[in-house]
Amino acid sequence: MTKQAIAVLGPGSWGTALAQVLNDNGHDVRIWGNIPQQIDEINQQHTNSHYFKDLVLDENIKAYTDLKQALADVDAVLFVVPTKVTRLVAQQVAQTLDHQVTIMHASKGLEPGTHQRLSSILEEEIPSTLRHEVVVVSGPSHAEETIVRDITLITAASKDLEQAKYAQHLFSNHYFRLYTNTDVIGVETAGALKNIIAVGAGVLQGLGYGDNAKAAIITRGLAEITRLGVKLGADPLTYSGLSGVGDLIVTGTSVHSRNWRAGYALGQGEKLADIEKNMGMVIEGISTTKVAYEIAQELGVYMPITTAIYQVIYENADIRTSILNMMSNEFRSENEWQ
Template sequence: MKDIAIVGAGGWGLALGLLLNEKGNNITVWCYDEAEKNSILQHRENKRCLPGIKIPLEIHFTTSMREALSDQEIVIIAVPSKAIRATVNLMKDYIAQDTIVVNVSKGIEEGSLLRLSEVIEQILPNKVVVLSGPSHAEEVARHIPTTVVVSGRDMKAAENIQDTFMTKFFRVYTNDDLVGIELGGALKNVIALAAGTIEGIGYGDNTKAALITRGIAEITRLGVAMGGNPATFAGLTGIGDLIVTCTSGHSRNRRAGELLGRGYTVSEALDKVNMVVEGVPTTKAGHELMLKYEIEMPILNAIYETLFEDKSVKESINDLMQRDKKSEHYY
C-alpha cells in the first residue's frame, strides 16, 4: 500500500486514481478550485470529464497543494500540457525530493519546445517517470483491458511505477526511450485532428488508413531527428496510441477535427468539445520543431495551415494528394 497524490481531477487523473485505489493505495486528488472539488464531492463523479463513473468515498479531495503532496511516495501529474509549468511551480515547495513524479499528460511546451518531462525536471529535482499509450480514461475506469508503457531517465523508478499500476486489466511495459515515448504520445494528437477532418468532410476508410500510415512515418521522422528510437514508434506510444486516437469516439482531438471538417471554425469546434484538445497547441509546437529540425512533415504542415492560416480542409487534402510523386519509405 502506497500514499499517492494525483494532481488534476480530470477524467484521466480520476481513472488512474480509481485503479490505484482498487489496489489498496491511499489516494489524494488535488483539484484546481473549490467549485470543481465541491461538485465532485456532491455527485461523487466528474460529470463533465468522466460521467457515470462513481468515485468511492475513501478517495480524498483537496484544493491545498500542501495537503495533497504531504508525505506522498508517488505524485501523478494529470493536468493539461499548457498548465504543466505553472502547476509544477506550485508543487515545488511541498514535494519531498525522494517522491517519484509520474507525468501522464501528453504534449510539447509551446515556446520552449521542451518535452513535458524536461519542463518538470527544470523545476523539480525528483525522479520523473512518463506513462503513455493507447488509454482512454472512460475505458480504463470501466476495467476494459488496456496496455501502456512507462519510461524515465531512472529505469528503476519506471519499474517501480510499472509494479504500482499493473492490474489484471491494466498492463504496463517499460521502455528506456523517453524521447520517443513522449514525442509519440504528443504528436499523435495532431494526426487525430486530421483523422477527424476526414470523417467530418465525408471521406472514407481508404483516406483514414493512408493518413494513419503516413502520419506515423512523419512522427517517426521527427522523433528520430530528436534522438528517439524508430522502433518505439511502432509500439504502444506510437502506432498504438495513433490508432486509438484516430478511430475512437472517445477522442476529443478526433471530435474537434470532425467539427472542422464539417465547417466549424477552430474556436467553435473547441467550444463544442468543451474539454482540452491537446492537438491544437501541439500542432503549433510540432510545426516549430519541423522547421527547427528541417524535417518534411506534409500532414502536420497541412493541419497547421488549416488551424492557423485559415486554409480549407478540402484544399489541404487536395494539396497533399497532388504533391510530387515519391517512393514509399517508413520514415
C-alpha cells in the same frame, strides 16, 4: 507492492481514471485540483459528473484544493494537467514538497514557445533533491474505457529503468497493464504528435472520406511522427509499440478522442473557436500542431500532414485545397526518412 501514497494532480477525465486504477490497487490516492465545486463533489458525492455522469468513485479517493495537504508524506506525484499549465503546477510542487518522491506524468503535449517535452519541464522546475528520474505514463487509452475497467495496456518510460518498473508495479492489475521503456523521447513525442494526426483523421471523416483515407493518414502520419522523433533522438522502434502505433490507432479512429472529434467538427465546417468552446476540455492537438510545425521547420523535417493541418488551423487554408495539395506533393519512397 506495499501501499503507496500518491497525489494525482489534475481531476480531469484521465486523472480521475488513473486515480481509480491506483485506488483499485489498494493505494492511498489524493486528487488535487483548483475548482472548489469539483473537489467538493468528489469528496461529498463521490462523483466527477463533468466527465463521468453516471459513475460513482470509491469513497477512499480523497480530493484537495490545498496542494500542501495533497502532497503530505506522498511516495509519488502524478501530473495529469494540461500541457500549458504543467510548468506552473511543477513550480508550485517544487515550492511545496519537503521530501523526495517519484514524479510521473500522464499528459501528452509539447510546450508552446519552448517546444519542450513535459518530462524536461518537470526536470527543470523540480530540483533533483526532490525527485528521482521522471516517469512518463503513456499509451493507447481512453478514460471512458479505463474508468469502467476495460482492458488497457500502456507504457511506463523513464531514463531510470527501476523507476519505470516502480510505475509498472504501482498501476498494473487484472485490467490495466504497463510495459517499461527507457526511450523517454520516443514515448513522449509519440504521445504528443499522434494528437495532430487524430485531428487530421477526424477532418477526413467529417468531409465524408472513407476507410482508405483513414488508413492512409494513420500510416503516413506514423511515418512523419517517427521522422521527427528520430531527429530529436528517439528510438524508431518505440513508434511500433503501444505508445506509438497503438496510441495513434486509438486516438485517430474513436469518437472518444477529443482530438478526433475536433477534426471531425472542422471537416463538418464548424469554426475552431466554437469547437473549443463546446468541447469543454483541452484539445492538445491544436497547440501541438503549431509546436510540431515550428520544430519541423527549424530542423528541416518533412511533415506534410502536420503542415496541412497547421495551415488549416493557423492560416485559414481551405481544407479541401490542402488535401489536394498533399495528394499532389512530389513522389517519394515509402521508406524515406529524411
